[in-house]
Amino acid sequence: MKAVHFGAGNIGRGFIGSLLYQSGFETCFIDVNNEIVDALNQNKQYIVKLANPSHDEMIVKNVHAINSANNQEAAIEAIANADIVTTAVGPNILPYIAGLLAEGLKRRLGDSEKPLNIIACENMIGGSTFLKEKVYEKLNEIEKDHFSASFGFLDAAVDRIVPNQVNEDLLMVSVEPFYEWIVDETNIVGEKPPVKGIIFVDDLTPFIERKLFTVNTGHAAAAYFGYLAGAQTIANVLENKQIHSLVEQTLQETGKLLIAKYHFDKKLHEDYIQKIIGRFSNPLIHDEVTRVGRSPIRKLGANDRLVGPARQYTELFGETPTYLIKGIAAALHFDYEDDLEAMQIQETIKFDGIEKAIEKYTQLKQESILFKEIVKQYKEVHINRL
Numbered sequence: 001m002k003a004v005h006f007g008a009g010n011i012g013r014g015f016i017g018s019l020l021y022q023s024g025f026e027t028c029f030i031d032v033n034n035e036i037v038d039a040l041n042q043n044k045q046y047i048v049k050l051a052n053p054s055h056d057e058m059i060v061k062n063v064h065a066i067n068s069a070n071n072q073e074a075a076i077e078a079i080a081n082a083d084i085v086t087t088a089v090g091p092n093i094l095p096y097i098a099g100l101l102a103e104g105l106k107r108r109l110g111d112s113e114k115p116l117n118i119i120a121c122e123n124m125i126g127g128s129t130f131l132k133e134k135v136y137e138k139l140n141e142i143e144k145d146h147f148s149a150s151f152g153f154l155d156a157a158v159d160r161i162v163p164n165q166v167n168e169d170l171l172m173v174s175v176e177p178f179y180e181w182i183v184d185e186t187n188i189v190g191e192k193p194p195v196k197g198i199i200f201v202d203d204l205t206p207f208i209e210r211k212l213f214t215v216n217t218g219h220a221a222a223a224y225f226g227y228l229a230g231a232q233t234i235a236n237v238l239e240n241k242q243i244h245s246l247v248e249q250t251l252q253e254t255g256k257l258l259i260a261k262y263h264f265d266k267k268l269h270e271d272y273i274q275k276i277i278g279r280f281s282n283p284l285i286h287d288e289v290t291r292v293g294r295s296p297i298r299k300l301g302a303n304d305r306l307v308g309p310a311r312q313y314t315e316l317f318g319e320t321p322t323y324l325i326k327g328i329a330a331a332l333h334f335d336y337e338d339d340l341e342a343m344q345i346q347e348t349i350k351f352d353g354i355e356k357a358i359e360k361y362t363q364l365k366q367e368s369i370l371f372k373e374i375v376k377q378y379k380e381v382h383i384n385r386l
């Protein structure tokens, strides 16, 4: 069986590639990073190392790679012959791979009748649906009909903390032991993708919201509070009792929302929160606050991990969430120079003011109570940097 995976980065190699190998796939990574592509083609395997006390390792074999920046033809051919396509390139990159994916799928339609499922493994709600929209923008009406009959775009929630890698071995990836990959089965065409470790569900929404509004909300809060406090890594951040408590309280707020919306068992959800905080605190993972806080424009998006639950909380309970708002305010103070989105937000604040910046990046209306509370909190954080 052949897999094509877009994005041979942290999660691509450290999670998806590893499960594809364990399931018997030969994986072709498509990436634009020449160094990684060359190394994969040279070694044809790489090591995944677990951040556990015994530092267990496994070798992922049967891999090769194509640089789509200079070898589109090979990438199109690989997609045309794949048994599954997955991605982990980042939500903002999905529109840029859509053209190539569309070409590969068109060629496949010309060559065979075999159905194909595509799974975008990105931290966003409806990632595969979004990718499908971008692919369909490249098609005419007849092609759209053929695509709908032959290709399934399956939304997913993926969870495994894979920090930026600093190993001498370029391909080695250190990952946390925990993982979870939940896939919406409702749009599958043909057989269920035979990937060991995938949990198929018929309603993904509770799972993706639970993951994004707990793991990623807690992570973002820790990153932005931690950055203000001058911490380097997420594990360091959580050693600070004050921030530990801020993160926990933030997750109590998203927990209250999730339990009310999805009737999750209160005790089980509390256990889920504590397990996640434990994962963040893993001393064997060196996860920089700047990676976890990366792309703050995306993270401040109306439906993303901070503003999404804050908005829903305010609508459902008729009051604003104290700690989520603190997290949003801290994100607006994230002025890390190497992050283009952080710099863009800081420019907007500097030239247009905080109100215009909040409106632009969160889509919240100035007259809303949530908006006003964020402005207030932003000014307070400004005075008392943690």
Ligand SMILES: NC(=O)c1ccc[n+]([C@@H]2O[C@H](COP(=O)([O-])OP(=O)(O)OC[C@H]3O[C@@H](n4cnc5c(N)ncnc54)[C@H](O)[C@@H]3O)[C@@H](O)[C@H]2O)c1
Pocket (backbone or CB within 6 Å): 006, 007, 008, 009, 010, 011, 012, 030, 031, 032, 033, 036, 068, 088, 089, 090, 091, 093, 096, 097, 121, 122, 123, 158, 159, 160, 161, 162, 163
């Ligand atoms: N790292 C994690 O802990 C983690 C966990 C769950 C989900 N995710 C999600 O996985 C996705 C990837 O995150 P990551 O941490 O692996 O990032 P990463 O930067 O390590 O990997 C992204 C890879 O995509 C490649 N890429 C960029 N543009 C491309 C293009 N046009 N075509 C093909 N490849 C391209 C990059 O070169 C890079 O190798 C994100 O959506 C992220 O939210 C990450």
Ligand SMILES: O=P(O)(O)OC[C@@H](O)[C@@H](O)[C@H](O)[C@H](O)CO
Pocket (backbone or CB within 6 Å): 123, 158, 159, 160, 161, 162, 215, 216, 219, 220, 291, 292, 293, 294, 295
């Ligand atoms: O990948 P992002 O930028 O959406 O979010 C940063 C981290 O929160 C994220 O990568 C987590 O490590 C991951 O989602 C854990 O499953």
